Structure formats: structure tokens, C-alpha cells
Amino acid sequence: MSYFTPNTTNTLKLAALAAATMLALSACNQGGDNASAQKGTEQEAPAPLVGVVTVQPQNITLSTELPGRLESRRIADILPQVGGIIKKRLFQEGSYVRAGQPLYQIDDAVYTTALENARAQLASAQSALAKANADLSRYKPLVEADAISKQEYDAAVAAKRSAEASVKAARAGINAAQINVNYSRITAPISGYIGQSFVSEGTLVSPGGPSKLATIQQTDPMYVNVTQSAAEVMQLRQDIADGKMQSVNGGVEIEIKLENGTLYPLKGRLLFADPTVDQTTGQVTLRAEVPNPDNILLPGLYVRVVLPQADIPNAFAVPQQAVTRGESNSVMIVNAENSLEPRQVNVVQQQGNNWIISDGLQAGDKVVVNGLSIVGMSGAKKVTPQEWTAPGSEAPAPTDMNNTASDTEITSDDADQAASTAQ
Template sequence: MTLFSISGKTSFRLSAIAVASVLALSACSKGEQQQQQGAPELVVSVLTVKAEDTTISTELPGRLESFRSAEVRPQVSGIIKRRLFQEGSYVQAGQALYQLDDASYSAGLASARAQLAAAEAAQAKANADLARYQPLVAADAISKQEYDAAVAAQRSAVANVNAARAAIRSAQVNVNHARITAPISGYIGRSNVSEGALLTAGGATVLATIQQTNPMYVNVTQSALDVMKLRRQIAEGQMSAVNGAVEVTIILEDGSEYPQKGRLLFTDPTVNETTGQVSLRVEVPNDDNILLPGLYVRVRLPQAQANSAYLIPQRAVTRGAKDTVVIVAADGSMRPQEVTIAGQSGNNWIITGGLKDGDKVAMDGTMIAGMMGAQKVKTQEWQASQPQQSGAAAAPTKPNSASAPAQSSAAASAPAAQSASQAK
């Protein structure tokens, strides 16, 4: 009886464990089937491409430079008595900026005027002598030699008068230069000298600098290799030259675009031997004085017209030794495709090779599809205004659908575990 009792308990325990195992396995199998049936299909956003004629623009770094710039320097020596302008203000050409001590120059002017008066008096006497000698020489009352001396004296007196007048003009120039004026109109910077400073004519001291800031120049450089490549493509017919005036977009240091467009003035025909760069100059209006000399900017410069090119958002292109995009075929399969990038237009790459009309370029979701080992995906047309997806399936799914089988398995195994515990 005891043996039968022990065997009965053992048999009961084994039966309970077996039932629990069967229920658990059944729940897992059912959960896997539900997971397979309810798994969401991965959806990839694609852009269906179509060729179009596109302007190829290049962004180049540059520095702003004033339209005109003039250094204020002394033309005569002297001590500064007064500064006559406000630093940072706008000055007109000819406006007085500094007043030097002009006492010595004024004295020189007065002396020159006195010399002129003496020369004019000598000229008057010489003219009178010559007038008296003319009838006398005609009557042979005086010798020809005396008459010639009178003529020479009169001419010398005229020359002395002219020299005295020139000395007056020179002295007047020195007096005028003692009042230093603005050579051009524009904004004047800080003064490098103060009252009481001794200035020397022809010295290296720059008193101040005046700059005209409307319009402004932008000096930019471009790689000579890029220039030659572009010219070769135009010569071979792969691209067309931009006709007419070239409008240039100025991009400020904070990334914003300057509201007014500039224009390309010239491209330097020579290459810098040290840097291998070609210099270009752009002129841009500056009516509101937003732009300042020396400011770092970037210019977006149209340089060629690409015929039958494709505009592809930069996010869809993988840059590297070979630039590639992901093409989604009609059957949902994905493959990488090498492309040729010719330039940039805003946030898009300009692609001139590797694509054809109707190709569907993947925009979002390819990373997750690759991680999950998806062989085929569904597609939906990408919209430029839609936010960038994280790569998850775009199709709507039921909440917690992936975790439902696990929950069912846990629920199914709970009674079996409880029965086994009670059997103990």
C-alpha cells in the first residue's frame, strides 16, 4: 500500500509537470503564429525622380571689402591743434578732419606776397625804362647795347613777378594742407593720433581710414582644378555656360541669406602659384549698411547649366569614394546605385549620372530595413515637407502587437505553474 501510494504521488507530479509543459509550448507556438501573422510590413519613403535642366551653383568662402578705402595722411609737417570729426561718423569728401598749427605756413604766405609786391614794383620800373629808351634808340640818342639791357631788365622783372606768384601759390597750398580734409566720402574709423601729436609729411603714420561701404566687394577664391573641370564639361557639351548677368547669393556667417543679390564682376585669369586658387570678385549692394568690411561670408555662385539632371535631397545620398543612393525596384527589393554628383542646389545634390526617369530613390527607412534583414519593402512617395522618419515601419500597427504573443504565453503558463505548485 505504501509503495502504491508513493508511485501515485510520483505519477501525479509527473502528470502535472507534463501538462504545464504542453500548455507552455502550445502558448509559445500560438504566440509565434500570431507574431508572424500580425508583423507590420516595412514601408520606405521614396522619391520618384525626373530629369530637369538645373543651374549648378558653387558655394565659395570670401571676405567683404569696402568699395573704396582711403588712408588719411599728413601732407605737411606740424603739430595737431584740433580733431574736427567724430569717430565712426560719415564724412563728406573735402570735410576738415584735423587742424595743424599753421603759423609758420601763414608767415611764409605773407613773405611770398611781399616778394610779389617787390617784384611787381621792379617790373613797373623796368617797363618805364624800356618805354623811355624806345624813342631814344630810334633817334640814335643811346646805343643799341643800352637799349638791349633795358629790354633784358624788363623781361627779368616779368619773370620775377611770375616766380613770386608761384611762391604765393606754394605757400597757400601749405596753409591749406595744414587743414587736413577727407579725400573721399565714407565712414571714418577711429583716430590714431590726438591733439598735440607731431606729424611729419611723408611719414608712415595713418591718421584715420575712410571706407565707402555701399556697394561692397566680396573677394572669393576657387580651386583651379574645379574651374578647369567645369570648363572642360562645358566644352564637351555636358553642361552649358550661364548666359547673361550672374546673380550671386550672399550667405552670412550665421547661415542666413543676405536679402539683396550680388553680381559677379570678374574672374582672375591667373592662378595663384602658392595656393592653386583662382580669385573672383563679387559686387553686392549694401543700402542698409548691414555688411561690414572684413566680415566672413559664403557666396552661392551659378557657374553652369546642367541639362537633364536630377535634384536629389542630400539626406538620400551616401558620400564616399563612390557616391551612392538606394533604389527600390518595382518588386520591393532594394539595391545600391552609384551616382555622379555635379554640384549643389540648396539642400539638394545635382546628379548627372547613374539615374534614369522613374527610378525610386529611398529617402527614409532603409537603415531599419537593413538591420531587420528585410528582403522587400513597401514604398510610399516622399514629400519634401514631411519630417524625417527614424526608420521604423511607416504602416500603422496595433499597439503592442509584437509583445502580445509573449503576454499570451505568460498567461497560458501561469495556471499550469499554479497546478504544479499545488501538486507539491
């Protein structure tokens, strides 16, 4: 038995249909609100970050690194000037010797004997001269009194002159013998460091022999000879003539980089530049002088010479990754509206990790270093510039939380993380 009448059943169906309709409308309204909220969120997304450097003009000295080898200022090969047996070596190999310091002693018995013989000859000549003077003194009044002939007097005069010549020859013989005795004791001709000895005690040496006994090198200061392309020199002079660069004044200081890349603490100076171009290599030779008081630099050592060549006033140093190289070099800057703006620049030279730019930038320009790939993926028209810090450099002190985004710093790692987040 049914407790509901047909009218009651119809009423229930209508109520159920109305409730379903209300639920459907509520779901549609909620979906529409979510879509509107999502669209608003997309419109309010922040501008992507880009790392920038704010450039300022400065006077930059252009320099070039040229390869070269160190050379002793003076080199002296020790050679015997008399023959004989080496009796003793009087120095320590590798030590510093001073000019005049004894190095070797040659057996001088023969030379001392020759010296004594020369001295005896001098005594004999002096005795003959004394007799000739006495004879001449006696003959002079006799010839005036015609007691002796003129011929005898002339013979006495000739005997005196001969005795005087013999004395001079004997003295010269003593000097020659003394020189040989002195040469038997070989001394250092210059001050410097002496290398290994190529002879030992008991070795027979002779003047003009094929081998040297040792070598002394003066290493303070040192010379370094370098060469530079004549084309580079001509281009530099042309830039100076055109006013793009200013010539460095005289007394140019140079720096030395050792093989391991470290910088030698003492600066040298450029001595001269050869005005003649080598016809074979097209190079110009330059010579510099470097102080070496502690004997750190060694002859024959390969080094690189950092040679300043010209000054560029009002130039800009920009990280290499910020410059797009090609037929026309360009950078991307962030303008006052926080939009990206390309700028053509004139690149002069590389200096470390930077390009030196002479034209195309102004003081305060914010040059983009990284983050352009993020902007390209997002398609954003505005960016948020943040100061960029080179990898490995000391991080700046934390800034106040009220500072704007442009006052903070961004590194290469920050940019990579931001790119991953965007993807």
C-alpha cells in the same frame, strides 16, 4: 446489494469511452481550424511601408561655397602734408565723411605769414615791371633818333624781362604759400566711414611722419576676394567640354553667407577671375563686388561666397540618405510591380541635403528614402510606397480617405514607428 448487473456496467463503460473519443476528436478539429486561420492571416499580411520621393527632372545650377574676407573698395590713410601743431579735430570718429570735408586744422600762422610775404613780393615785382615798361617806352624813340646808345636801350629791355620774371616768381610764391595754408586744413580725399583719430589737439605732426592721423574706408560697394582650386576649375571646364554641364553666361551673380550662416539679402557680381595659378598654393584668385548701402558688411569680415559655376539640364535632386555612395553610386527604386529595384546613378555634386544626379534616373521614378531595414527584416517581396517628407518640413494637407496608400506621406518618425511595430 448492487442494483446494476454486469451487463449494465459494461454498457456504462462503453458510453463513457465513446464520449471521451468524441471530445478528443472535437479538440483536434478545433486546433486544426485555428492553425489554418493563423496560416491564412500570415499569408494576407500587408506589404511593408517604404518612404519614397517621386523625382522629376529639372535644370539645376551647380554652385560652390568659397571662403573669403571682405575688403573696402577704397582705403585712404590721412597723412599731414605740412608740419605743425594740431589745433582742432573737425570730425566725429566713426562717422561718414564726404570728399573735401575738413578733418583737422593745423596751426597755420607760419603759412599765412608766408602767404602775405609772397603777396608783398608780387607787388614789388609788379612795381619794378611798371618802371621797366616806362623806361623802355621812353628809350625806344631816343634810340631811333640816336639820342642814346644801343647799349642803354638793350639794358632797358633786359630790365623789363627781369621784372616780368620777378612777377611770375612772386605769383608762384603766392601759389606755394597758398597751398601750404590749404594743407594746414586737412580734408577728406574720398567719401566713406572714418575710424578713430590717432592724434589729438596739441600733437605736433610733420609731413612724411611714421604714423597716420586716421583712415577712411569706402564700404559701398565692398570687395570680396576668394580662391578656388585650379583642379576644380579644370574639372569644371572638362565637364562643360564633355557636354555634362552648360556654362553659366556672363554677369555671374553671387551670394554672401555671413559667419552665422544667414544669407546676405543683396546679391553681388563676379568681377574677374585671375587666369594665373598661384604656384605656391595651386589656387586661382577671384574677386566679386557686393553692394553695401546699409553698411551691414564690415571690412575684414569672414564670409562664404556662393558662386554659381554651371547648369545641369534634366538633373534630379535626391535626398542624401537615399543614395548609397561607393565606387558605383546607387539608389533603390520601387517599380511598377511595387518591387524594389537597384539603379546605378551618377552623382555630380552635393546641394544642401540632396545629391544632384545627372544620369541613372527617369521622370516619375520612386526613389526609396527610408524603410529598407523593415523590408530586410520581413523578407517581403512587395512593398507599399508612400511619399516621404523631410524632417522639419511642413506637413502636407490631409488627403481623401479614398486615396491609395501611394498618395499619402510618410516621415522618418513614421518609419521608425513601423519598424518598432514589426519587431
